[in-house]
Each structure stands twice: as C-alpha cells, then as structure tokens.
Amino acid sequence: MNANAQTPPAALDPQPGGPGRRAAHTAAPAAGPADPAAAPAAGPAALQAASVSNLNVRFGAAHVLKDVTMAVPAGTVVGLVGESGSGKSTLGKTLVGINKPSSGEVLIAGEDFTKMRGRRRQQMRREVQYIPQDPYSSLSPRRTTGQTLAEALDPHGANPVEHRKAIAAALERVKLDPSAAEKYPHQFSGGQRQRIAIARALMLEPKLVIADEITSALDVSVQADIIRLLQGMRSTVDSAMLFISHNLAVVQQVCDEVVVMFQGRIVEQGPIESVYRDPQHDYTKKLLSSVPGSPGFSLD
Amino acid sequence: MMSRLRSREFWTPAMITGAALLAALILIAVIAPLTMTQAAEQLTPNAALGPSAEHWLGTDDFGRDLLARALVATRLTLLMTAGAAAVSVVSGVVIGLAIWLSGRRVREVALRILETAVAYPSLIFALVIAAVLEPGVSSAVIAIGIAGIPGFARITANLASSVSSSEYVVTARLLGVSPVRIAARHMLPNMAEPLLILSATVFALSLVEISALSFIGLGVQSPQYDFGRLLNDSLGALYTQPVEAVGPSVMIALTGLSVMLIGDALAAHADPRAKRSFFRRVLQRNRTITVPAGDTALVRAENLRISIPGGPQLVKGITLAINPGEVVALVGESGSGKSLTAMAIAGLPSEDLAVEADLLRVGEMNMLAAPDQSRLARDISIVYQDPGTTFNPSLRMGSQLTEVLRTHLGLGGTKARKAIIDALTSVNITEPAHRLRQHPHELSGGMRQRAMIAASIVTSPKLIVADEPTTALDVTVQAEVLRQFRRIHREQGTAMLFISHDLAVVEALCDTILVMKSGEIVERLTSAQLAARDVHHPYTKALLAAIPTLELGPVPATAGVATP
Incomplete structure (x- = not known):
C-alpha cells in the first residue's frame, strides 16, 4: 500500500469538493479527463437510462448514501x-424504488419517478427491473416458470397460456427450452433459476435492469455460463444494466463502465479500461490488487 | 398434492393411525345418528344399569344406552368443532394477511392489539362471549371460533412476515402486482403447509374448549348433546356410576389424538429434518493407531x-x-x-x-x-x-474465543485472555482487549473471521x-x-x-x-x-x-x- 501514497492526490480530484463530486465535475467537459466517455453524467437526459444526482439516503441515523451522482447511459452495462x-x-434498491431517497434526484429515462403517484408511478416502476442475488429465493416455489414470467407481463391476469409466445421467446433468450415454462423452480439448478430470473427482468424490455450480485451465489462454472449469456445478449437486448458485484474480474467481463463505491460515496467512475489500467483512488487500487491472480496480488 | 398422497413416505405409521382413526370417527358420525338414535334417546325403564352384554357402557338415569349416546354425539361434536375451527382459521388467515398487507403504521398497531388478545386465555374469552349470547349450539361455535381468531391471526401474520420479505414477493411487488393478488398468488400457497398443520392444532383445541363449554353448561343444551354435555350428565353419577364418564372421555381423547397424529405427520413430512433417522454410525474401538515408522504424514486417508x-x-x-x-x-x-x-x-x-x-x-x-x-x-x-x-450472537467474544483454552487446555481465565489477546493482535485486530468484551454483531465480517482464525x-x-x-x-x-x-x-x-x-x-x-x-x-x-x-x-x-x-x-x- 506504500506505493499508493506516492500518487499525487490532485490526480483524483483536481477541483475541491471531495471525491464524491467526481461525476459532478466531469459533467463540465473542460474539467473531465481526456476521454469524453469518462463523463457519464454529461449526456442529455434522454440518453440516460437512469441517473441520480446528489442522492442521499439515510436509514435513521445511518447516512448510507452520501451525495451520490452517477448515470447509466442507455444500452450500456455499468458495474x-x-x-x-x-x-x-442501497443505490440499486433506491433506483428500483425499494428505498426512498432522503434528498437528491433519481431519474429514470429523464423522469423523476420518486415524485410520481398512483398509476403513473406503477407504470414508471416497470421501467426498472431488479434481479436479486439468490436464485433459490427469487422464484416462488409454488408457481411454474410460465406463471412467473406471465406475471411480469401482466401482473393482473398472469395467465401463461395467453402469453405463451412471449414466454417461449423470453426463455429462448436466456437459452432455456420452452418446455421450462411448465416446470417448477425446484426442478431447475441454481444457474437455470438465475436464467429464469434474468428472463423475468427482461420480459418488459425495461429501461434499466438492476442485477444485484447475480453471480455471487453460483459455482464458478455456472457463473461463467451466466457471464457468457450476458455477453451474448448485448446485441439483442436494449435495456441498460447496473451490474452490482464485488468481483472486479466479473465486472470487467460484463460491463462497459465501472463505478467504485466506498463508505457511501462514489470514489471513482469511468470506462472499465481506464479505471482498471490507471486507478486513481487508493481504494480502487487496493480493490484491484486484492483480486487473487491479479498482477498486484501477493500474500507477503 | 395428489402425487404426494400416493407417495410412500407420506404414509408413516402415525399418519396411517391418525387417518384411520379420523375416518372411523367420521363414519361413526354419519352412521350412528341414523341407526342408534332410538337406543340413545328413547326413555326406558332400564335406568342406571352397569355395563352388560346388552349395554356395553350401561345406561343412564333415564335408561338410555350410554355407548349409543356417546357415538351419536360424535356427529354434533365434530360438526361444532369443525365449525369453530373453520371460523378461527378462515378469519385468522384473512386478518393475519390483511395486517401484513396494510401500511406499516396500521400493521404495528394491529400486531400490538393481537398480542394483547393472544395473551388473554382464549377459553375465558369464549366464556364471556358465550355468556353474553344465548347458550346453544351456534353460540358455542361462534364463541370458540372467535376466541381462536387472535392466535391464528398472529401465527398467520408471523408466517406472512417471513414470506413477504422473500425475494419473490419483493419482485412481484416491483412488477406492480396488487397486494391482494400477492397474497393469493404468492403468500398463501407458500404458507399453506404450515397453516394446514396448525389448523389440526386449532381443531384439537376447539374440541377441548367446546367440550369444556358444554360441560359447564354454557354450550349445548338438553335435549341436544355432545361429548361435553354427556360429561356434564355423568357428573351427577360420578361416584355411583363412574363408567358413565368413560364414553365421552374416550371419544374426546380419540378425536383429539387422531387430529394431532395427522398434524404431526404432516409437520414431519413438511420438514424432512424433523424426521428422526435411526442410523447409528459404527465407530471403531481403537482411539489411537500406531503409525508405521516410515510414515511421516500428519494426516492419512485411504479409500x-x-x-x-x-x-x-x-x-x-x-x-x-x-x-x-x-x-x-x-x-x-x-x-x-x-x-x-x-x-x-x-x-x-x-x-x-x-x-x-x-x-x-x-x-x-x-x-x-x-x-x-x-x-x-x-x-x-x-x-x-x-x-x-x-x-453465538448472545455471548461476548471473550468467552467464546477462550472456551477451548479454558475447557481443554485447563488455562485460567486470565491466562486464556492473555493468550487470545496475543493471538488477536497477531491477526491485526485493533484493541483486542476491548473486542473481547464486545458481542459478535459489533464486529465486521472480516474482523470476526480473523478472530476465528486467532482462536x-x-x-x-x-x-x-x-x-x-x-x-x-x-x-x-x-x-x-x-x-x-x-x-x-x-x-x-x-x-x-x-x-x-x-x-x-x-x-x-x-x-x-x-x-x-x-x-x-x-x-x-x-x-x-x-x-x-x-x-x-x-x-x-x-x-x-x-x-x-x-x-x-x-x-x-x-x-x-x-x-x-
């Protein structure tokens, strides 16, 4: 870690205001790094699947998110x-609407749905879908895959017969046989269940999908399958994705951009290539050198 | 469910006994009133006879056959019990789910009210209701049914709370599925098994309470009779002809037993871990093995x-x-x-x-x-x-970390503490002495794992x-x-x-x-x-x-x- 101390702090934060403001100041092109893609919050709102600015979330006395500003550009995967x-x-759950922001703005496709009410809010909510971590608890054990997927399309009727074609297409997208629609969750392996959860989230072609540690409960070979699936789907799926993970290597394989959080703040964000090759913040450096098998990793 | 009924595992001895008993009781409830009513209700001069070949349990003061009375009473008792249990279960489930689907503030208040109601003995509650209503069959059913609601609502709310925090319910909510549909589609089916098992308990409890109500005269009134009423009738002759109490007592015990056996078997089936395994590992006698001279390995496993x-x-x-x-x-x-x-x-x-x-x-x-x-x-x-x-979340780190040292190495408290403090320091845990006074939840995951390594x-x-x-x-x-x-x-x-x-x-x-x-x-x-x-x-x-x-x-x- 001694090496990190040699990095001039100016490289991280050329302007005053603390590390959490990085995204805010990159919005001004002149202040940002040379690579314009490193300024995710800069684009017009319509090009962002989701964006948050100066978001604060508190649970009682705990200040969990501190002045978070970031964006997920349409059609990209942000780690x-x-x-x-x-x-x-917490950030992922705030974007889906499970957590309420204490202050700040949460825009989905340019609209602030935390301020919406009633039917419109319900509709807006369907633009953001959530894939939970554990494939064993995310599917109702007493419902067939067909019923589960039909519910995503039509929360009121949820009739799998009506939506047979759409269900078959959704299953095909995650490389499952259409006959899977007739089966119950316990008839699938963990990896297959996670595919069903992914299919459900993509069913509505939402603007944004939040994938919350979706590979961390899986065996490495199954994780590799899911990564391959996500990579293969890039060309056919329009939804943007926020890919939450603690595994930097997985993030590198799946994502275009990365956002690094530390103690409730965003300490660094940018395209994978530049952040991984030239990390600025001490914490990012520590993260990268902690991955077993990475160049900086050593047990001595 | 059908496939499960056919499966071999489902039909454990307890299940077979319980189901056979219950089937027999239902059969009695159907047939006895059709064939034995006369023997049970006709007044004859053969009053107060002891057991005989003609009257197995003897006759009462009015010359009615006591066995016939006990058997005929099965129908009314089962119907009343089923009615009361149904009132408790259905209302309990509806209330329990409704509480869980309502907003946080309503839920908190409703749960506190339920807790207060549960703390109040349900039989006394039933007595109050029965005393207010005119004594009779329907008021007994209503009283016992209502008295059972808080308990079942509380159980439902507890089950609902764990199911509703599951990720599939959260996901359904995010998809915009309405609360009522979430309850019907996701929560009820996943709670059905424990609720069914608990319904058996409610049935057995209702049986006892209805019998108690009739026994003290607030339930079924003459000329109608259920098990409790028959027990009440036998009270007068308890010293002269104690056999009168045998019929209704045995019937109450058998009915309760059949339902509890079924409930237990269902519960065991729902939770495979609850099944006792009768397997005992065969252990070798010799605790130590002489290691051959050339074998330097610390651990050796062969085949x-x-x-x-x-x-x-x-x-x-x-x-x-x-x-x-x-x-x-x-x-x-x-x-x-x-x-x-x-x-x-x-x-x-x-x-x-x-x-x-x-x-x-x-x-x-x-x-x-x-x-x-x-x-x-x-x-x-x-x-x-x-x-x-x-x-263990309820014990301080110190006592858990020093346990092996104290029990197996025979170290005193102070020495053990010193040893563990040194070990904690060596794994880079700051303020080790302070950590020993803390509870596990006060340490981060990494710190707990390092403490584990230190231990x-x-x-x-x-x-x-x-x-x-x-x-x-x-x-x-x-x-x-x-x-x-x-x-x-x-x-x-x-x-x-x-x-x-x-x-x-x-x-x-x-x-x-x-x-x-x-x-x-x-x-x-x-x-x-x-x-x-x-x-x-x-x-x-x-x-x-x-x-x-x-x-x-x-x-x-x-x-x-x-x-x-």
Whole structure:
C-alpha cells in the first residue's frame, strides 16, 4: 500500500469538493479527463437510462448514501463495485424504488419517478427491473416458470397460456427450452433459476435492469455460463444494466463502465479500461490488487 | 398434492393411525345418528344399569344406552368443532394477511392489539362471549371460533412476515402486482403447509374448549348433546356410576389424538429434518493407531467413502495425505464432496452420514473411532465459511474465543485472555482487549473471521481445517485473511487443509491442490504445476477457464512495486 501514497492526490480530484463530486465535475467537459466517455453524467437526459444526482439516503441515523451522482447511459452495462456496507445495494434498491431517497434526484429515462403517484408511478416502476442475488429465493416455489414470467407481463391476469409466445421467446433468450415454462423452480439448478430470473427482468424490455450480485451465489462454472449469456445478449437486448458485484474480474467481463463505491460515496467512475489500467483512488487500487491472480496480488 | 398422497413416505405409521382413526370417527358420525338414535334417546325403564352384554357402557338415569349416546354425539361434536375451527382459521388467515398487507403504521398497531388478545386465555374469552349470547349450539361455535381468531391471526401474520420479505414477493411487488393478488398468488400457497398443520392444532383445541363449554353448561343444551354435555350428565353419577364418564372421555381423547397424529405427520413430512433417522454410525474401538515408522504424514486417508445410509455414495473412495507443515487444498464445486471429506478428516462428519475408510488418521488419532474430545480440540482447529454464524450472537467474544483454552487446555481465565489477546493482535485486530468484551454483531465480517482464525491458532494445533474461509468476505478482506493464513503457516508451520471453489485463491496459498468432482479426486497438482497451468484433466481445465481473471494490460506503474 506504500506505493499508493506516492500518487499525487490532485490526480483524483483536481477541483475541491471531495471525491464524491467526481461525476459532478466531469459533467463540465473542460474539467473531465481526456476521454469524453469518462463523463457519464454529461449526456442529455434522454440518453440516460437512469441517473441520480446528489442522492442521499439515510436509514435513521445511518447516512448510507452520501451525495451520490452517477448515470447509466442507455444500452450500456455499468458495474457498481465496492465492499459490503459501501452502499452499492442501497443505490440499486433506491433506483428500483425499494428505498426512498432522503434528498437528491433519481431519474429514470429523464423522469423523476420518486415524485410520481398512483398509476403513473406503477407504470414508471416497470421501467426498472431488479434481479436479486439468490436464485433459490427469487422464484416462488409454488408457481411454474410460465406463471412467473406471465406475471411480469401482466401482473393482473398472469395467465401463461395467453402469453405463451412471449414466454417461449423470453426463455429462448436466456437459452432455456420452452418446455421450462411448465416446470417448477425446484426442478431447475441454481444457474437455470438465475436464467429464469434474468428472463423475468427482461420480459418488459425495461429501461434499466438492476442485477444485484447475480453471480455471487453460483459455482464458478455456472457463473461463467451466466457471464457468457450476458455477453451474448448485448446485441439483442436494449435495456441498460447496473451490474452490482464485488468481483472486479466479473465486472470487467460484463460491463462497459465501472463505478467504485466506498463508505457511501462514489470514489471513482469511468470506462472499465481506464479505471482498471490507471486507478486513481487508493481504494480502487487496493480493490484491484486484492483480486487473487491479479498482477498486484501477493500474500507477503 | 395428489402425487404426494400416493407417495410412500407420506404414509408413516402415525399418519396411517391418525387417518384411520379420523375416518372411523367420521363414519361413526354419519352412521350412528341414523341407526342408534332410538337406543340413545328413547326413555326406558332400564335406568342406571352397569355395563352388560346388552349395554356395553350401561345406561343412564333415564335408561338410555350410554355407548349409543356417546357415538351419536360424535356427529354434533365434530360438526361444532369443525365449525369453530373453520371460523378461527378462515378469519385468522384473512386478518393475519390483511395486517401484513396494510401500511406499516396500521400493521404495528394491529400486531400490538393481537398480542394483547393472544395473551388473554382464549377459553375465558369464549366464556364471556358465550355468556353474553344465548347458550346453544351456534353460540358455542361462534364463541370458540372467535376466541381462536387472535392466535391464528398472529401465527398467520408471523408466517406472512417471513414470506413477504422473500425475494419473490419483493419482485412481484416491483412488477406492480396488487397486494391482494400477492397474497393469493404468492403468500398463501407458500404458507399453506404450515397453516394446514396448525389448523389440526386449532381443531384439537376447539374440541377441548367446546367440550369444556358444554360441560359447564354454557354450550349445548338438553335435549341436544355432545361429548361435553354427556360429561356434564355423568357428573351427577360420578361416584355411583363412574363408567358413565368413560364414553365421552374416550371419544374426546380419540378425536383429539387422531387430529394431532395427522398434524404431526404432516409437520414431519413438511420438514424432512424433523424426521428422526435411526442410523447409528459404527465407530471403531481403537482411539489411537500406531503409525508405521516410515510414515511421516500428519494426516492419512485411504479409500475414504462417505455415503447416505442406504443411499448414494457422496465421497467415492479418496486417498490423500497431508505432511506436517503442508498446505493442501481441496478444490471443487458444490456437491463435489470437498466439505464432507474435510469434516470427516476433522472428526466432525454429519451425524446421518456413513463414513468408512481403510485408514483415516490425524497424527495417531483414529478418526473412525470416537476421538478424544479434548485431544481433538487441541490438535485440530476449524475455520468455517460464514463468520456471521460461527459465533453465538448472545455471548461476548471473550468467552467464546477462550472456551477451548479454558475447557481443554485447563488455562485460567486470565491466562486464556492473555493468550487470545496475543493471538488477536497477531491477526491485526485493533484493541483486542476491548473486542473481547464486545458481542459478535459489533464486529465486521472480516474482523470476526480473523478472530476465528486467532482462536484457531491459540491451541497451537497440528492441523487447521478451513472450509471456504474467505468465500463470504469482501475481496480486500479476503486478501487480508489469506495473508494471515500464509503468515501462520510461515511462523508456526501448521499443516492446513484448505477448502475452496476458487483455484486462484488456493494457487496463492497452497502447496498441493487436489481437484474434486462428484466425490472423487480427479487431479493432484503442485502449486508450481498450477501456476504453470500444467493441468491435464478436462474438469480442471474447465474450472481454470471458468475463473474470471483480471486483464489489466500494461501494469500501472503504481502496482509495480508490489510485484516481486
């Protein structure tokens, strides 16, 4: 870690205002790094699947998200990394509407749905879908895959017969046989269940999908399958994705951009290539050198 | 459900007995009033007779056959009980679900009201209601039914609270499914089993309470009669003709028994773990084994087989040795048998598994015998996967961490504390003395795992078995924990058996890597071979290929310092 101390702090934060403001100041092109893609919050609102600015979330006395500003550009996969307790899951859940922001703005496709009410809010909510971590508890054990997927399309009727074609297409997208629609969750392996959960989230072609540690409960070979699936789907799926993970190597394989969180703040964000090759913040450096098998990794 | 009714496992002796009893009672309830009403209700001059061939249980003061009366009363009793139980169960479920579907504030208030109602004895509650209403069949049913509602609503609300926090309910809510549909589609079906089992309890309870109500005269009124009323009738003749009480008492007991047997059998079926397994592992007599002079290995397992008794073999005859000071990794995916193997070596195999081997020893301890507890505690330490569940949440860290030292090494409190404080310091835990006074939840996951490691080294064990010790940890914490293992190995030369699914992790730490798949060791590698990717088995290759690795391109100048 001694090496990190040699990095001039100016490289991280050329302007005053603390590390959490990085995204805010990159919005001004002149202040940002040379690569314009590194300024995710800069584009017009319509090009962002989701964006948050100056978001604060408090649970009682705990200040969990501190002045978070970031964006998920339409059609991209943004990785959100950080250790447990860093607030990455809280950010994901705030975007879906499970957590309420204490202050700040949450825009989905340019609209602030935390301020909406009633039917419109319900509709807007369907633009953001959530894939939970554990494939064993995310599917109702007493419902067939067909029923589960039909519910995503039509929360009121949820009739799998009506939507047979759409269900078959959704299953095909995650490389499952259409006959899977007739089966119950216990008839599938963990990896297959996670595919069903992915199919359900994509069913509505939402603007944004939040994938909350979706590979961390899986065996490495199954994880590799899911990664391959996500990579293969890039051309056919329009939804943007916020890929929450603690595994930097997985993030590198799946994502275009990365956001690094530390103690409730965003400490660094940008395209994978530049952040991984030239990390600025000490915490990002520590993260990268902690991955077993990475160049900086050593047990001595 | 139908397929389950046909399955063999479902029809346990308890289930068969309960179902047969209940079927017989229902049959009696249907037939007895049709055929025996006359014997049961016709006044005859044969008053107050004792048991005879003609009247098995004798007759009452009005010359009515007591057996016939007890049998005929079955219909009314069963109907009333079913009615009351249905009122309790249906209203309880509706109220319990409604509470869970309403807003947080309403829910809190409603739950407190329910708790107050539950705290009040339901029979007294029923007495009040029955006393207010005109005594009779319907008021007894209503009184007992209403009295049972709070209890069942509370149970439903509890079940609903755990189901509603499950991820499929959260996801359904995010999809915009309405609360009523969530209740009907997701919550009820997933609560049905426990609710059904508890309904059996409610039925038995209602039976007793209705009988009690009739017994004290607030329930069924003459000329109608149920079991409780018959008991009441027998009260007057209790000293002169005690046999009068036998009929209704036995019927109440049998009805309650049949329902409880069914309920218990259902519960056992729903939770396979509740089933008692009658398997007993055969333990060898000799606790120690004389190690041949040439055998320098610390751990030796030959042809180790672990199986579910009468079921599949999970570990299929593996052979391995760990030399003193050697770090051996068992690598494989879930279901490969790596943890089973490690736990068998550590002397802690799951109780319901059969463990066999030609030889299984640690030092000279025979792990196929019942090992000496205190020797086991001294020689082998275990570090588990989840630091969140390894410690008892209600005890302070100090008493848990020093337990082995105090019980097995006979150290006094002060000495044990000092030893553990030194160990905590060595794994970089700050303020160790303060930590000992804290409870587990006050420490972070990484800190708990390091405390676990500290506890595992204080006894200076010969072998540390670590079962996926870093899987539940953050990547930065993982690196720190792995460094601690490396340091302990360097400084104390402790042999380790390290279980992991991550080849990249074991590559950095272990001397020998054993790759397991479906209960067999498919490849044995040295760390040099693994580092050079000199692997041959297709499964090892697939595992290696599956590990996501960082591609960092040109190494940043700042990281260059750390690389050797």
